[in-house]
Amino acid sequence: MRHLRFSFDPISPYAYLAFERLPQVLEGLSYNVSYEPILLAGLLQHWGQKGPAEIVPKRDWTYRQVLWLGHKLQLPLQMPAAHPFNPLALLRLLLATAPAGGTPNRWASEQVLHHVWRGGADANDAERLSALTQRLAPQRDVSSAEVKDELKAATAAAAARGLFGVPTVEVDDKLFWGLDGLELLSAYLRGDPWFDGPEWASVSALPAAVQRKH
Template sequence: MAHIDYFFATLSPFAYLAGTRLEEIAAKHGATITYKPLDIIALFSRTGGTPPGQRHPSRQAYRAQELPRSAKKAGIPLNLKPAHWPTNMAPSSYAIIAAQNAGGGDLGKLCHGLMRCVWAEEKDIAQEDVIRACLEEAGFDPSLADSGLLEGAETYARNLEEAVDKGVFGAPFYVVDSGQVFWGQDRLDDLDAHLSGDL
């Protein structure tokens, strides 16, 4: 059975545009997933990337066209300039880590719900009430939003170090235990083919 380490940031528009396809692909192949939210800005600084706001205007202009195109292809609503972006990623990331440790709900639904709040619903995922609502909607105890903060912080930092060690430099990033890595929601078909043995 294959295993996928899924490195992502709760503010990443491209992770949002992946929808729940990772979970669908994993279910198709009987693969397991470990969710590893991380600080994408810190990852950029460690791996030679540049935060979106500091990129050359031509790169920013391309991103402004590419995101709506990708959203339209995926059939997912997208606000290109959300009201609460950027915001503090740590609280939502800690909640995902706590939910993964607790079990009992749908982690894919939780992650997508949090990102949908940013990119479609104009909600601030640094706010406890928003996080609690997403936890509850995904079948988790909403009190996980304010528990396990120390463990969440430690795991969040560890995820960043592990990402750097494994060659991760963006989000979403999928690391399969076969040694193959896939960057971007537009590589999910390749991940699917790899798990099928065709790539």
């Protein structure tokens, strides 16, 4: 049985879509998955990037595309009342549903992702957050230093492993980023011989002819 780590931030519509698609993409394979909440903004800061929603034309395109993808994949998807939003409360709630050092289960992850991406409501509305918290019944204090530190540590560790965005699925020593990375992941797990060739590793040695000055 292969172990996969699915790293995500509920702020990402691609994380929601990939989460919903994952069981179908991996149908017939023997695997288990751990779900790791991390802060996308922390990854972006680590790598010196802007998020898609911080670039106005890209923001508009991203929202149009994910609405189309939801339609195409026949998955319910409505933009929340405001986006981007601060996902810290949701990330900490997810971590608090697990014991120290653990990760939330798929059901808890699903509840949080549905809270954001189904219904078009405010992800940080106090009444909705309260109801979600009651439903998830966290094992630990959501606002504790322990939970906050765990989220920081998980995000830093993810960046150290080379994660630059969400969702990312890790298996063996390989990272598969994004909704469109699921097809590549499925091929790898099903033994596609392409992965035995040089292409996967060779790109890391490709020289850059120019670097833009910031």
